[in-house]
Structure formats: structure tokens, C-alpha cells
Amino acid sequence: MNKAPKTAITPTRVDDYPEWFQQVIKAADLAEVSPVRGCMVIKPWGYALWENMQRVLDDMFKATGHQNAYFPLFIPMSFLEKEAEHVEGFAKECAVVTHHRLEPDGKGGLQPAGPLEEPLIVRPTSETIIGSMYAKWVQSYRDLPILINQWANVVRWELRTRLFLRTAEFLWQEGHTVHATSEEALEETRKMIDVYADFAENWMAMPVIQGEKTPAERFPGAVSTLSIESMMQDRKALQAGTSHFLGQNFSKAQEIQFQDQDGNMQFAWTTSWGVSTRLVGALIMTHSDDDGLILPPKLAPSHIVILPIYRDDEQRAAVLEYVGKLREELSAQYYSGRRISIEVDDREIRGGEKKWHHVKRGVPLRLEVGPKDIDKNAVFVGRRDTGETKSMDRDQLVADVVGMLDSIQTNLFDRALKMREENTRDIDNVDDFRAYFTAKNPDRPEIHGGFASCYFSNEDDLEPLLKELKVTIRCVPLKDNDTPGTCFLTGKPAEKKAIFAKAY
Numbered sequence: 001m002n003k004a005p006k007t008a009i010t011p012t013r014v015d016d017y018p019e020w021f022q023q024v025i026k027a028a029d030l031a032e033v034s035p036v037r038g039c040m041v042i043k044p045w046g047y048a049l050w051e052n053m054q055r056v057l058d059d060m061f062k063a064t065g066h067q068n069a070y071f072p073l074f075i076p077m078s079f080l081e082k083e084a085e086h087v088e089g090f091a092k093e094c095a096v097v098t099h100h101r102l103e104p105d106g107k108g109g110l111q112p113a114g115p116l117e118e119p120l121i122v123r124p125t126s127e128t129i130i131g132s133m134y135a136k137w138v139q140s141y142r143d144l145p146i147l148i149n150q151w152a153n154v155v156r157w158e159l160r161t162r163l164f165l166r167t168a169e170f171l172w173q174e175g176h177t178v179h180a181t182s183e184e185a186l187e188e189t190r191k192m193i194d195v196y197a198d199f200a201e202n203w204m205a206m207p208v209i210q211g212e213k214t215p216a217e218r219f220p221g222a223v224s225t226l227s228i229e230s231m232m233q234d235r236k237a238l239q240a241g242t243s244h245f246l247g248q249n250f251s252k253a254q255e256i257q258f259q260d261q262d263g264n265m266q267f268a269w270t271t272s273w274g275v276s277t278r279l280v281g282a283l284i285m286t287h288s289d290d291d292g293l294i295l296p297p298k299l300a301p302s303h304i305v306i307l308p309i310y311r312d313d314e315q316r317a318a319v320l321e322y323v324g325k326l327r328e329e330l331s332a333q334y335y336s337g338r339r340i341s342i343e344v345d346d347r348e349i350r351g352g353e354k355k356w357h358h359v360k361r362g363v364p365l366r367l368e369v370g371p372k373d374i375d376k377n378a379v380f381v382g383r384r385d386t387g388e389t390k391s392m393d394r395d396q397l398v399a400d401v402v403g404m405l406d407s408i409q410t411n412l413f414d415r416a417l418k419m420r421e422e423n424t425r426d427i428d429n430v431d432d433f434r435a436y437f438t439a440k441n442p443d444r445p446e447i448h449g450g451f452a453s454c455y456f457s458n459e460d461d462l463e464p465l466l467k468e469l470k471v472t473i474r475c476v477p478l479k480d481n482d483t484p485g486t487c488f489l490t491g492k493p494a495e496k497k498a499i500f501a502k503a504y
Contacts, residue, residue, distance in 0.1 A: 008290070008291040008292050009027060009292055009360075013233060021281075021284060021285060024293055028293040028361045030163075031043055037168070038157070042171075046280065050277055050280060052300075053199075053204075060199060061149050066177075070151075071129050071130050073152075074120040075121045075122075076120060076121075079128040079129060083253040085249070087220075090124045093124055094124055094156075094157065095121070095157050095168075096122070097122065099113060100114045101114040123152070126176065128253075130176045131176075131251070134268070135256045138256050139259065140258055141259065144268065145188075146176075149174070154172060155168060164284065165278055165504055167277075170278070172275060174272060175272060176270070176272050177271045182269050189226060189271050189273070192271070193226040196240070200228055200279075203298045204283050204299065205409055205410075206282060206283065206416055207230065207231075207416055208228035208240060209230075209474075210226065210227075210475075210477065211227060211229065212478065213476075214459045214473050214476065219242060221246065223245050226242065226475075229499060232282070235451075236502050236504055237474045237499070237503040238285070238503065240275065240278070241273075241274070243271065243272075244272045246269075246270040246272060247270075281504075287415075292361065294362045297406075298409055300341075300362065300363065303342065303364055304365045305343045306343070306344045306368075307355065307358075307367065308320055308323050309368055310371065315370075319371065324344075326367075326398075330398060333402055336409075340402075345357075365384070367380070379392055380392075385415075420450070423449070423451065425451070427452045427488055429488055433454065433465075437452070437471050437500075451474075451499050453497050454488040454500055455487050455497050456494055457493060459473065462489055465489065471500050471501065471502055472503050475499055476497070
């Protein structure tokens, strides 16, 4: 009987996908659970990945005319009360500050003292506090548009948390814009979901579907919410970014008014949009395998790790000299707008342990150099995405390295797209829909269908079925979705298809 091949990560994706995800994070040393319930400590390798995401997105935002600013962490409770639908959507997740100092409790401990006149909400999102400032800044149509983004942390008091997917505190960016007309605000909403899709596909190598959320799935208080939806390797959907057309709901609540060109007072039109450290979770679940993390080169903290191999001091000197010159030539080149980043791992640990350390961290290219390689003017090269290893002429490697990194980036996207296409079905009747989202093995209820593309006529009609199957409408795709059809459940006429899936 053949034994299953040994993997660096246990359990495997097939055996226990949620636990595999946690073990990949641990093996790659990305983050760990903090002493504060529901929060995480992002470690240097994980934070370097987030910094690369942040750098690229920040450049994209500024290229589309946005500026960065910062607004308070604390929001007066009265601000949230002004927008009823908004506060209803976040009320159960709010962390509330009610006191401003501590004093001895007489038992050797401390107790809150100094009640605040008004409770403060630790920001779950910033529409209300930013809107209050915009109300001061906007007087005339000449003050518009305002295009601002902030990089910040937010708190949403989640009951069930998971690193990089759903934590009580997480890092994100939130854009907030103000416009003179609904047309301009709608254009902004669409522009920013295009930016997110561009980033996801061309930097994360993660294919996404752009679409509009149904009313039940909209951001609280929004008129329209656009999202990008991606498929993870367990065939569940993950919402990777959102862009909201807020209409005049928040401007009326916050009294953001301006005098138009005719001298009349008008309420402004606003938008908001954001992505978070959930993108790190999305990247892990899109590309990684049973040996650990796999990183797209465009975002990898290090593109290449070089592992010197030697037995004595004499060999060490020769190998490190060779490695130093190789590193210098490779790092003089640029890939996707930044200098090729290279680590040299000369730690005194076993070669196998050293190799697997970097495999589990997802470094795109691994180079091994020993005396025999020097004799042949060669380098032993390993690709993280395919596992392919081979000896290469040193000069050829230097000449080809940018193309090799690009090949890895392209392969990761193509592989993820193929996976999504193979697990997406057009479904036109309820029996097939039910069968698609029902586990074939009762012992493995997490194994189900992928994306179902279906016509639907009314969200309310679907609610009992979707609740039973734990399926949601992810979005109504914006592209290639103009041909009407028939609702898969009711048989009523339907204008568009939607993507249905189980989701994170």
C-alpha cells in the first residue's frame, strides 16, 4: 500500500481546510493570536506583505486623484444615531468607551472611574466622523470634489474570529469622497471597484468578479454597493473589497451642503470604499499549498533567497564571495517597479531545515550555491509555485530572472482562474441548485459546490432556500450580464444573473 506523500503542513487542505489555513499562517510566521481576545499580532513577514499591498494601493489611489488624511479613532455615539440604517448595521459590533480613567478598587486592582458625558464608539468605520468634518469644509461647488483616503485600524467586536479574515481589530484603508452630482459619485464608485479589481488580478494574481450587491447584502446606509468576489481553494467565496455609492443619505445626516452655480443650496453626494488585511487571508487561500505559503512575486517581501552550501571555512569564503557577486547582479535589476529583493540565509542550521523554512514562507525563487555549482559557474534553482528544480548557468539566471518572476506571477493567476472556471456552474432549476450546495459526504459538510451562476427575480423569494443551504448571493456581475432569463426558483422573468456561493 502506497503511503500518502509527506507534506510540510498538516492537516492538508483536503483533510481540514480551516485548520490548514491556520497552520500555513503559523508555518510562514505571518501572525499569531494576541493576549487580547479576537485580535492578532502581525509579525514582520506578514506585515512586510501588508506593507507591499499598502504601497501599491496607495500609489493607485494617488494616481486617481486621492489624498491621504487621518481622522479620530473615537466617534461620539450621537454621530452614529443620526444615520439610523447605518448604526443598525454596526450596533452589535461596536466597542464603546464609557469612562476616562482608572482608580484603585480597594482590593489591589483597578476599576473604571470618571464617566464620560457621552459614550465614544471605537471606530467600526468612519463615514459619520469624516462626514462631520466634510460638513465644515464644503461651502460651495468650488470646494468639490473632495477625494480623501485614510489608512487606519478599525474595531468590530466579532464573536467568532480567524486570523486575517475576521478579527476584532484589523488594518484597512477607507476612502471617503464628496461630489456635486450623483453622476460624479457613481463614476467614483465604479472607478474604485475597478482599481480594486486591477490590484487583485494584476498584483495578487487573484481573479475576481466585479458585481453589485443585492439590497440585503448592501453596506448599511448605502444606496448601492459594488464588490469584488474571489473563489478560495475550498470553493467558498470571499468578498475582497467594496465600493459604496451613499447617495445623499450621509450628507443629509451630517448636513454636508453646498451652494451650487445657481446659488441654490444642495446636499452633496458621497461615496466610501475600502479593503483590509483580509486581502492577506485571500492571498493565502488562493495560492498556498500543503507545503505552506505561496506568494505572487509582485507582492513578496523577498523575491529570492540564496542558500550558501559549504563544509569548511575555505569553502565558506569561496561560496560567500560567489553569492555576494550574484546577489549584487540580481539586486541591480527591477521587477514590477521595485528593485529585486534578495535574502542570503547563512545561518548555521541543517540545509534541509533551512530550505523548508523558506518553502513554508512562500519565497518565489530559491537559489542554492555550493562548491560544485561554482566549478560549473552555475546555480541550483527552485521555483516555489511549481516545485520545479534545476541547475542553471549563472549568467543565464541573471539574464532571465525578471522573466522567471513574471512567469511565476502569471502561472499563479492562470492556475487560480482555471480553478474558478472548473468550479462555476450555470444552474437553471432548484433541484440542481440544492444538489450543488449539498455535501456529498455527511462527514465532510464543508465540501460543496463552488460558484453557481443563476437568474433570479426576487431576493425575498430566495431567502428560505438560501438560509437552509447557508448560501448567499455574492453579487450581480457588472459584465456580460445583459441577457434576460428565468428565475431558477420561481420561473418568473429575471433580468440578470447573480453569483451564488457559500462564503467567508
